[in-house]
Amino acid sequence: MTIKVELQTPILARNEETAEEIRYLCQENNIYLVNIMSSPGAGKTTLLEKALGYLSKELRTAVIEGDIATTRDADRISAHGVEAVQLNTHGACHLDARMVYQALQKLEWSQLDLILIENIGNLVCPAEFNLGEDLRVVLLSTTEGNDKIVKYPVMFRDAQMLVLNKVDLLPYTDFSKAEMEQDLAGLNPGMEIFYVSARLEQGVEEWADRLIKLVKRSAAEHENLGQS
Amino acid sequence: MHEMGLMASMVELLTESARHNQIQKINKVKLVVGKMSMALPDALQLAFDVYKAEGLFSSEAVLEIEERETMGRCRSCGRRFPVLDNCLFVCPDCQGIDVEVISGRELYIDHYEGEDGNADDD
Numbered sequence: 001m002t003i004k005v006e007l008q009t010p011i012l013a014r015n016e017e018t019a020e021e022i023r024y025l026c027q028e029n030n031i032y033l034v035n036i037m038s039s040p041g042a043g044k045t046t047l048l049e050k051a052l053g054y055l056s057k058e059l060r061t062a063v064i065e066g067d068i069a070t071t072r073d074a075d076r077i078s079a080h081g082v083e084a085v086q087l088n089t090h091g092a093c094h095l096d097a098r099m100v101y102q103a104l105q106k107l108e109w110s111q112l113d114l115i116l117i118e119n120i121g122n123l124v125c126p127a128e129f130n131l132g133e134d135l136r137v138v139l140l141s142t143t144e145g146n147d148k149i150v151k152y153p154v155m156f157r158d159a160q161m162l163v164l165n166k167v168d169l170l171p172y173t174d175f176s177k178a179e180m181e182q183d184l185a186g187l188n189p190g191m192e193i194f195y196v197s198a199r200l201e202q203g204v205e206e207w208a209d210r211l212i213k214l215v216k217r218s219a220a221e222h223e224n225l226g227q228s
Numbered sequence: 229m230h231e232m233g234l235m236a237s238m239v240e241l242l243t244e245s246a247r248h249n250q251i252q253k254i255n256k257v258k259l260v261v262g263k264m265s266m267a268l269p270d271a272l273q274l275a276f277d278v279y280k281a282e283g284l285f286s287s288e289a290v291l292e293i294e295e296r297e298t299m300g301r302c303r304s305c306g307r308r309f310p311v312l313d314n315c316l317f318v319c320p321d322c323q324g325i326d327v328e329v330i331s332g333r334e335l336y337i338d339h340y341e342g343e344d345g346n347a348d349d350d
Contacts, residue, residue: 001346005249010336011238011259093230125230128266128335153314154264186316189325 015129018097022104022132029109030222032215033117035131037155038139039148040121043165045073047139047198047207048116052080054208059113059215064103066095066120073118083107094125097132114215123152134218141166142175149183156184161192163207168197234267234335235275242340243284251342253286258339262296264314264332269293286343298332 010016026033038044048063055061062083065074074086085103087095100117107115117133119126138159140148143166149156156162162184170177184191194210196203238257246254257276261267276291298311304324311317317327 001344002255002341003249003251003344004339004341005245005251006339007241007245007337008339009241009245011234011241012335013241014237092233124266128230150313150315154266157264157314157317183315185325186318188317 012128012130015097018101019130019132022097022101025104025109026115026132026134027222029112030219031109031112032114032135032218033131033133034114034135034137034211035117035119035126035133036137036139037119037123037126037159038121038141039123039144042121042139042141042144043198044118044121044139045076047163047165047196047204048118049076049080050198050201050204051208051211052077052082054205055114055211056080056082058212060111061114061116062107062112064100064115064117066099066118068092068120089120093120093122094129095119095131096129100131113219114211123148123155127152127155127158135160135214137161137163139163139165142170142173145173146175146177146180146183149180149187153187156191157188159188159191161194161210163194163196165196165198167195168200168202231267231271231275232278235272235279238337239279239282239284241337245340246284246342249342250344252345254284254289254340254342255286256290256292256341257337258292258294260294260296260334260336260338262332262334263298264329265335267335269295294338296331296334299330300327301330302327 036044063077064085064087065077066087067073068089068091071086074084077084085106087099087103117131136159138155140162194203194207196207198204242254261269272293273291280289298314299308300311300317301308302319302324303326305319305322307319307321309320318325
């Protein structure tokens with residue numbers, strides 16, 4: 001006998017549940033969670049390396065490093081005296097909530113204010129997976145070209161912050177800041193934009209300061225909620 | 229790029245639901261996939277063919293995919309409009325930029341059909 005079952009269930013229902021658990025866990029422990037995404041080679045690890053100096057002065061910070069196979073990025077972060085958990089996805093093109101949940105088990109929550117997740121280098125798949133984060137940052141580098149924004153619109157629509165890296169190379173590329181700003185005006189008008197050269201450490205302090213403000217504001221809001 | 233993984237999640241959900249509903253073989257699955265989801269229908273079909281070899285599905289099982297266009301709704305004037313290329317979230321009437329996505333993000337199993345192994349006797 002044929003039976004029809006109206007399931008009406010998201011394929012990523014499990015991921016959403018786990019993301020909610022992460023969100024709850026971070027709220028309970030007053031931890032701010034940031035998901036950083038970009039294509040490979042845009043400079044995520046270099047940006048983190050340079051920003052951690054500023055962030056660590058104000059916040060107890062840890063990094064979750066997504067990598068397909070190696071521990072190179074986590075080693076680079078650990079060299080700065082910051083706790084780094086390496087996640088190897090064994091070929092998977094994105095981090096999902098379950099992987100992040102497992103990585104969180106390796107961290108001492110009561111000793112942390114901020115966790116930065118460096119996602120797998122990819123502008124497509126990571127956009128689909130909610131990690132329970134408070135903030136989505138997308139990093140774009142001038143050498144990739146400004147057309148990446150309209151080619152991967154979902155990534156740039158869903159992030160609240162854009163960091164444009166390698167601005168020192170602008171004169172040597174065809175990257176158009178005017179076109180970038182025009183495209184973002186239609187796609188994500190509220191997006192905050194930071195211009196940095198991670199390698200030369202230009203603009204990194206401004207970005208780190210903004211993160212520190214967001215983390216402290218979130219912690220203060222959380223405290224007020226707890227009192228009321 | 230991650231359609232195999234999505235299909236694995238779909239099969240996991242279906243396996244659980246089929247057991248719960250005492251269904252032995254699934255003949256048809258209907259998915260709804262929005263244009264803003266990161267899943268491509270062709271790649272989903274390909275991934276489905278791989279999983280079809282598993283015991284959950286009958287050999288004639290089909291995956292039906294309904295695609296949904298990306299639609300926005302202007303929070304200023306209420307106008308609903310298609311979002312071209314997932315890129316232009318600006319109201320064509322009032323040029324408002326506070327736009328809510330009302331369709332295009334779907335990625336869900338709508339329904340499926342299967343056999344419970346009992347003969348049709350009614």
